[in-house]
Amino acid sequence: MSFPINTYLSKLKFHFTRESYLILILLFSTAFTFAQTINYGIKAGLNLSTLSLTGPGFTNYGKYLPGFNAGGIVNIEFSNFTIQPGLFYSTKGEQITLLFVDANQQNPQKATLTYRLNFIELPINFLYKIVKLQDGNLHIGGGPYLGYGISANSSINGTNTSLSYSKYYRNPDYGINFIVGAEFINKFIVDAGYGLGFANLGGGSTPQNRVFSFSVGYLFR
Structure with a gap:
């Protein structure tokens, strides 16, 4: 009997709380004592994001929106693994193509609607x-x-309108990142990742962040 990954993740998100996140922070703080080396670095790169929406007419509604991520990391190294906390500015959101016609049901036109959300x-x-x-x-x-x-x-x-985040969306956002990458010359980092958001950012359509990311970094050794 198969066990779909989406079912597993949907159960996992109920156990992902702010309290468990604080426990993780305490764990990596303890790791400072036992780490072989500790270095600091910077990373920046491209985000391709969309919002996953659920409900009638919402599934896979948005296109991927280009954005960016930039910030600093702490590289806590052991023999076979690394713990890497960080602090980033990250832009996410989605892009939607709208098709509409005039009052006479003629002259169909397209419009591109973009929602951009900015996170720490x-x-x-x-x-x-x-x-x-x-x-x-x-x-x-x-x-x-x-x-x-x-x-x-x-x-x-192309016509921009500023929005109050707290008026239209909910805090906090949380989820899990998946990463594959490489480190070269013990200084340069190249990573590709996927961010799977669990938080309902607001509304009956349950918007959740989905982000592909590509980044490069440098470690100050």
């Missing part, structure tokens, strides 16, 4: 070194993230 985000990633290189490694892993929406805006055909 705290991820804690656990990376396993699957292949050790002479001056680096290949790694896979992931971990939880907690985000706080600070601003939002909408635009239609």
